[in-house]
Amino acid sequence: DMVSKGEINLPTGIIKEQGEGPGKIYNCASYPNPANNYVTFFFNNDIDLENVSLTIYDINGKEVANVLRNNMVPAGKNAVLFDLNALSSGAYYWVIRGNDFQKTQQLIIVK
Numbered sequence: 001d002m003v004s005k006g007e008i009n010l011p012t013g014i015i016k017e018q019g020e021g022p023g024k025i026y027n028c029a030s031y032p033n034p035a036n037n038y039v040t041f042f043f044n045n046d047i048d049l050e051n052v053s054l055t056i057y058d059i060n061g062k063e064v065a066n067v068l069r070n071n072m073v074p075a076g077k078n079a080v081l082f083d084l085n086a087l088s089s090g091a092y093y094w095v096i097r098g099n100d101f102q103k104t105q106q107l108i109i110v111k
Contacts, residue, residue: 025049025098027077034108041067041080043096043103049073052098054080056107059091073098084109 027044041054054067067082092107 024101025052025096025103028096028103028105030094030105030107033106034110035084036110037083037085039082039084039107041082041094041096042078044077045073045075045098047075049075049098052096054094054096056087057093057095059093064092067094068096 025043025045027042029042030039031042032039050072051070052073053069053071055063055069056065056067058064064087065082067080087109089109089111092109093104094107095102095104
C-alpha cells in the first residue's frame with residue numbers, strides 16, 4: 001500500500017549515521033559510472049567547508065589522482081568535473097574528506 005502511493009518511510013537513525021547535517025558532506029555520487037574520459041563528482045554540504053579533499057585510489061589503496069586538495073567548498077550542491085584520461089580501465093575508489101568527515105564511493109573506468 002505504501003509503495004502504490006509513492007511513499008517511503010526511512011528510519012531517521014540511518015540518515016543520522018550517514019553524517020548529514022551542518023558541516024557534513026552528503027548525497028555523494030559520480031556520473032557517469034562506469035566512466036570513460038571524464039567523470040563528474042556530485043556532493044552537497046550545508047555550510048561552507050575548508051580543507052575539502054577528493055582523492056581517487058586504485059583497488060590496492062594507492063593514491064592515483066587528486067581531484068581536490070584542501071579546497072574551500074561553498075555551501076550547496078557542488079559538482080566537480082575531472083579528466084580521467086591518465087587512468088586506465090579498472091575499479092577505483094574515490095574518497096571525499098571534509099572537517100571530521102569521510103565518504104568512500106566506488107568508480108569504474110572503462111576505456
